[in-house]
Amino acid sequence: MSTKLISIEGLAKRYPNPGGGGTMTVFDDLWLGIEEGEFICVVGHSGCGKSTLLNILAGLETPSAGGIIVNGKEISGPSLDRAVIFQGHALMPWLSALGNIELAVKSRNPSWSSAQIRAHAMKYLELVNLGEAADRKPAQLSGGMKQRVGIARALSLEPDVLLMDEPFSALDALTRGGLQDEILAICDARKQTSFMITHDVDEALYLADKIVLMTNGPEACIAEIVENTLPRDRTRESMFKHPRFYPMRNHLMDFLVTRSKSFTEEIAGTEFDKRHPPVVSPGIGVSAVHPVDTEIPEATSPGKPQAPRHMAGG
Numbered sequence: 001m002s003t004k005l006i007s008i009e010g011l012a013k014r015y016p017n018p019g020g021g022g023t024m025t026v027f028d029d030l031w032l033g034i035e036e037g038e039f040i041c042v043v044g045h046s047g048c049g050k051s052t053l054l055n056i057l058a059g060l061e062t063p064s065a066g067g068i069i070v071n072g073k074e075i076s077g078p079s080l081d082r083a084v085i086f087q088g089h090a091l092m093p094w095l096s097a098l099g100n101i102e103l104a105v106k107s108r109n110p111s112w113s114s115a116q117i118r119a120h121a122m123k124y125l126e127l128v129n130l131g132e133a134a135d136r137k138p139a140q141l142s143g144g145m146k147q148r149v150g151i152a153r154a155l156s157l158e159p160d161v162l163l164m165d166e167p168f169s170a171l172d173a174l175t176r177g178g179l180q181d182e183i184l185a186i187c188d189a190r191k192q193t194s195f196m197i198t199h200d201v202d203e204a205l206y207l208a209d210k211i212v213l214m215t216n217g218p219e220a221c222i223a224e225i226v227e228n229t230l231p232r233d234r235t236r237e238s239m240f241k242h243p244r245f246y247p248m249r250n251h252l253m254d255f256l257v258t259r260s261k262s263f264t265e266e267i268a269g270t271e272f273d274k275r276h277p278p279v280v281s282p283g284i285g286v287s288a289v290h291p292v293d294t295e296i297p298e299a300t301s302p303g304k305p306q307a308p309r310h311m312a313g314g
């Protein structure tokens, strides 16, 4: 029996072949365990199945094989325990910012009085610094403000798991940076288990405890789990100057640019086991004081993973 909050076990997704006849396997035999309070980012090229994976976690899609266990129960559909923040905020246009959150709070707590619902919704609107915009309709809010309402709505459900599908990708860099800071502060304070898809390597390095690397599709798989070796109390400014930043960043970029395409050849003849994707810690051994001029130790360099520590179902 798994001790993880989330255990993805042998997950596969197949769709009918677009060219007709047979099926197309998006990904196959994914195994991943997620601890309570962890912030996971999934990185991989377009089409490898990141959104499909998140939608299965949300209960919006069903897997073709395998399953996902959350809190000891297999996912069989959507649940308010798993809140989703989408790229397009999906707000009800006829409701105010506060009204949108109240709707979610009411669905979560049907027995609450209107006053209780309002107070709870307002608390989360204020948490994302939108208290003063409570009465505004989505059309009267900027893109960043709308996304804040989406974040407040998801958090107001006080979910076990927060699922985010490229939540900031449609925003300008400044707004994105501000929202990343807010989400990080909130998730840290609440020890919120979070699962985010992003194409932005720096976003993953700033937010994630672990970064899951997916190979290119079709038939994508989890190639590695990269432990973020930057200090947990990193700030956006300090992160870039840390000696482990470039070992981390280079490892991720090397995967995306080269290894994600040729992974099948990389593992040919090795004992690579999809059930226990290797866990690597780039930059460990690099001095935290001196500039980056130290070699990454063999045991943690690409292709020489540490003994797997992060196993689902195990």
Ligand SMILES: Nc1ncnc2c1ncn2[C@@H]1O[C@H](COP(=O)(O)OP(=O)(O)OP(=O)(O)O)[C@@H](O)[C@H]1O
Pocket: 015, 016, 026, 044, 045, 046, 047, 048, 049, 050, 051, 052, 053, 217
């Ligand atoms: N409902 C569907 N029917 C058929 N094929 C689908 C369906 N949904 C997704 N796919 C296919 O599954 C594959 C994975 O799609 P998915 O959106 O999960 O990828 P992704 O990694 O999230 O991509 P991106 O980074 O571009 O958002 C793609 O080839 C896509 O065309």
